[in-house]
Amino acid sequence: MNNNFITMKNILSIFILSLTVLGCTKTQFEDRVKNTGSIDVSNYVSVGNSLTQGFQDNGLYAETQAWSYPALIAQQMKLANPNMPDFKQPIAIGNGSGYMHLEYIDNEITPIRPDDPTYGGPYREDPTWPDWQDYVKGPKYNNLGIAGIQLRNAIGLDNNQRIYNHVFLDGISTFNIQGNPYARFLDWGDSPLLFGTPKEYVDHVRESNATFFTNWLGNNDVLGYATSGGDEGEFTIPFVGTFKASELTPVAEFRQKYDSVLSALTVNGAKGVCATIPDVTSIPLFNTVTLESLGKDIWIYENDGSTKRLAEQGDLILLTALEEIEDNGKGTENDPLPHTLVLDKAEAKRAQDHTILLNNEIKGLAAKYGVPVVDTYEILKTFESGMKMSGIDLNIKYVEGGLFSLDGVHPNPKGYAIVANEFIKVINQSYNANIPLIDITRYRSVIFPN
Amino acid sequence: MRKIFTVGILTAFSFELLAGGFQINQQSHKATGMGGAFTGLCIDASSIFYNPGGLYKLKGHQFTGGFTLIDPHVSLQTDANDNIDQTTGNATPFHFYYSGxxxxxxxxxxxxxxxxxxxxxxxxxxxxxxxxxxxxxxxxFMFQPTVSYAILDEKLSIGAGFVYTAGNFHYEKGVPLASKDNEYGKATLSGSGNAMGFNVGVFSTPYKLEKEDYVFSVSVGLDYRHKLKMDLDNGNVDFTDIPSSLRDKFPESTGFTSSLTLPAVASGGIALTYEKPEKIKVDLLYDLTRTFWSSYDTLAFDFENADTPDSKTPKNWEDVFVHRIGLNITYKEFISIRGGIYMDQSPIPDGRVSPELPDNSHTGYTAGIGVNITDNISVDLSYLRSAFERPNASLTTEGFTASYRRIVNVYGIGINVKFGENKTTQAPSIE
Structure with a gap:
């Protein structure tokens, strides 16, 4: 028994020893090598409109501007290259322009505008907003996104266009005409209307001396028309001429100006990425208020407003028409919905067809400059039937869909994070880079009311 | 602005926990040491589980009990995160068998x-x-009263037992709804249920060569354990940190019903035994097991609260085979050294790999030793290791892709007590 006991002890020791050797439990993955590939991120400049500026909930405000897709791209680039300088944005102070939120009123989840007298309160325009320019004008910014800007505003092909663009972007202080409030972080020079020399958007783009760029201009060249219900927004500047603020930008003009912007961006050999224009029917502003959701007939004014008819399948009633219908009783035969609140079938088709034409221009010109394209048109289409990401249901529906903010046009923080990932994927693929993707679960969708 | 849109938020409740790695095959530490091949061999009371047909081989009264320590390590890598570790703790299943x-x-x-x-x-x-x-x-937990009868002695014996199962589960996940107070909400589901099944086996030693100084025999066994459908009629879900405007859909608490099906398992085994009495005994074993995972086709949760969206997820798992090979060498009826290998097919097809229990077809290795401390008491130790890597595996229903690494070490200790071996009649009371 003694001998046996010794044998047993030996065998046990060997057994346990071999377990400690075999029993290695290291499953951890090594950190991946991250790099920015063949691009130079020492001066990343983003060019675009409200989407680029970080606009959402129909407002520009500090909290979410920090999550603009260019800021998110820069944040991820910095993980790959810690020496990258900070990405500077003209951040609004506090509430900025004010923004929409949701309230729970009479058992209904209700979107509230910032100027709502009852509920707007904590969400209304920041006291600093009227003088925002005093806080932000001066420094050079990496993010040149301007809410509301169309590609056609980036450069004037003749003096009248230059006058119009300058009025649109800077206003005319002499006559107390306000310009675009979101463009106040840049210096627009002197008004050509008063024989001054303006500074155009394309000049800012050129002078940014970008070493890398993202360019998502062009959306408003269709969206302006669509959100006006197909109204071309004709107006007159005295002694200068008549302009159409929201017409579909003609293809030839779009081509020429997109070329100018790309030329300005690449003048120093910068590499970059462009993006296409999503289909208007993919966004909640146009697909939330439907005849089914209203459950009744709606009368609309067609075209320019001269003829009225019953709304049909395919007429896109704007989300903003809801208040007119529900609260002001519009949409009856006697009081049809104004044509600016309906993108009727024919107009919707024009907008959709035009989007495809402009996207072809974007792709063609990007190819000419050797710039890869993020096809946001196609990407948003994939969300139309809904999909899941990391266990989260995402689709293009208003509020519940998880992608869009309360204005029904701009993404919410999670939506912007998804946009940023799409840019990063293209950058990684095209420039042999290894920039980590964003964990989109870290970014919220809309905030539901209590 | 008035609201006319409906907030139709869906939250799916789905898990893949009933996967290959969910089956606990360490039901005896002799068997575990030998790759789990035990259908064609009957040397302790764990045959109650592996093949009740073989109990004829056990004389007198025999008890086998054991604990298992399952130590899993799982890491993931996603596009956004270089490394994520599961924080899963150890599991300690046990088993106890008696044959009299x-x-x-x-x-x-x-x-x-x-x-x-x-x-x-x-x-x-x-x-x-x-x-x-x-x-x-x-x-x-399975409770199995069993009867076994040797119809033709060594040539043919059969056994059968009822299997009563009691089960419980809990499942917690985030609900992606933000409010001013909370970044997201949480759902905590819990439920329990039971099921009845059976376990039947046939055992035979068709060939036995008895020479002067050695004995060689061949045994075969077949075993079938029926599937166990557990109805969870009294489930409860708590929703916490939910925005109050969505409380109609996600109340503080509501009931649910669901059911889980534990799959049927069929095994066939063969054992070749060579024995030189009082010197050495060698067993070579092979088992083929089929697990009928396909019976688990849908996971559905039907909530009591009418506004809470019901959840239904198709599973479509595949039936799988497992091959098991084991070797036992017993020296001087005192110490046994065991080794084994098994090749496990994963029931989870591509596109269905989930983070809680990533599975992959893999080969596992086992080792064990047994020591007869006295004539009546013996101890078994076993060790099992399985490791695999599954790169870029997706769970398409959730939109989740990751690379997985999993290492599982399983340690077991078992004790066997027997008495009354020589008494062929009038067994003593065991109480």
Whole structure:
């Protein structure tokens, strides 16, 4: 028994020893090598409109501007290259322009505008907003996104266009005409209307001396028309001429100006990425208020407003028409919905067809400059039937869909994070880079009311 | 602005926990040491589980009990995160079997208790896949009274037992709804249920060569354990940190019904035994097991609260084969050294790999030793290791892709007590 006991002890020791050797439990993955590939991120400049500026909930405000897709791209680039300088944005102070939120009123989840007298309160325009320019004008910014800007505003092909663009972007202080409030972080020079020399958007783009760029201009060249219900927004500047603020930008003009912007961006050999224009029917502003959701007939004014008819399948009633219908009783035969609140079938088709034409221009010109394209048109289409990401249901529906903010046009923080990932994927693929993707679960969708 | 849109938020409740790795195959530490091949061999009371047909081989009264320590390590890599570790703790299933000889040589009556299925997984609170799974655990207890009878003595014996199962599970995940107070909400589901099944086996030693100094025999066994459909009629879900405007859909608490099907398992085994009495004994074993995972086709949760969206997820798992090979060498009836290998097919097809229990077809290795401390008491130790890597595996229903590494070390200790081996009649009372 003694001998046996010794044998047993030996065998046990060997057994346990071999377990400690075999029993290695290291499953951890090594950190991946991250790099920015063949691009130079020492001066990343983003060019675009409200989407680029970080606009959402129909407002520009500090909290979410920090999550603009260019800021998110820069944040991820910095993980790959810690020496990258900070990405500077003209951040609004506090509430900025004010923004929409949701309230729970009479058992209904209700979107509230910032100027709502009852509920707007904590969400209304920041006291600093009227003088925002005093806080932000001066420094050079990496993010040149301007809410509301169309590609056609980036450069004037003749003096009248230059006058119009300058009025649109800077206003005319002499006559107390306000310009675009979101463009106040840049210096627009002197008004050509008063024989001054303006500074155009394309000049800012050129002078940014970008070493890398993202360019998502062009959306408003269709969206302006669509959100006006197909109204071309004709107006007159005295002694200068008549302009159409929201017409579909003609293809030839779009081509020429997109070329100018790309030329300005690449003048120093910068590499970059462009993006296409999503289909208007993919966004909640146009697909939330439907005849089914209203459950009744709606009368609309067609075209320019001269003829009225019953709304049909395919007429896109704007989300903003809801208040007119529900609260002001519009949409009856006697009081049809104004044509600016309906993108009727024919107009919707024009907008959709035009989007495809402009996207072809974007792709063609990007190819000419050797710039890869993020096809946001196609990407948003994939969300139309809904999909899941990391266990989260995402689709293009208003509020519940998880992608869009309360204005029904701009993404919410999670939506912007998804946009940023799409840019990063293209950058990684095209420039042999290894920039980590964003964990989109870290970014919220809309905030539901209590 | 008035609201006319409906907030139709869906939250799916789905998990893959009933996967291959969820089946606990360590139901005896002799068997575990030999790759789990035990259908064609009957040397201790764990045959209650592996093949009740073989109990005829056990003389007198025999008890086998054991604990298992399952130590899983799982890491993930996603596009956004270089490394995520599961925080899953160890599991300690146990088993206990008794086989007793009554009335005559041919009859055995026995009883078994074990945990045949069970697993748990947890992750850090803020991990990337928290809207798929945060914590999950499933536990089952099987109680099996068994009768075995040797119809033709060594040539043919049969056994059967009823299997009563009690199970419980809990499942916690994030609900991606933000409010001013909370970044997201949480759902905690729990439920329990039971099921009845059976376990039948046939055992035979068709060939036996008895020479002067050695004995060589061939044994074969077949065993079938029926599927166990557990109805969870009394489930409860708590929703916490939900925006109050969505409380109609996600109330503080509501009931649900669901059901889980534990699959049927069929095994066939063969054992070749060479024995030089009092010197050496060698067993070479092979088992082929089929697990009928396809019976688990849908996971559905039907909530009591009418506004809470019901959840239904198709599973479509595949039936799988497992090959098991084992070797036992017993020296001087005192010490046994065991080794084994098994090749496990994963029931989870591509596109269905989930973070809580990533599975892959893999080969596992086992080792064990047994020591007869006295004539009546013996101890078994076993060790099992399985490791695999599954790169870029997706769970398409949740939109989640990751690379997985999993290492599982399983340690077991068992004790066997027997008495009355030589008494062929009038068994002593065991109480």
């Amino acid at each position: 000889q009554f009335i005559n040589e041919k009859l055995r009556i026995g009883f078994g208790v074990n945990n045949q299925f069970g697993s748990s997984s947890s992750f850090d609170d803020d991990w990337e896949g928290r809207f798929i799974v945060q914590n999950i655990g499933l536990q089952t």
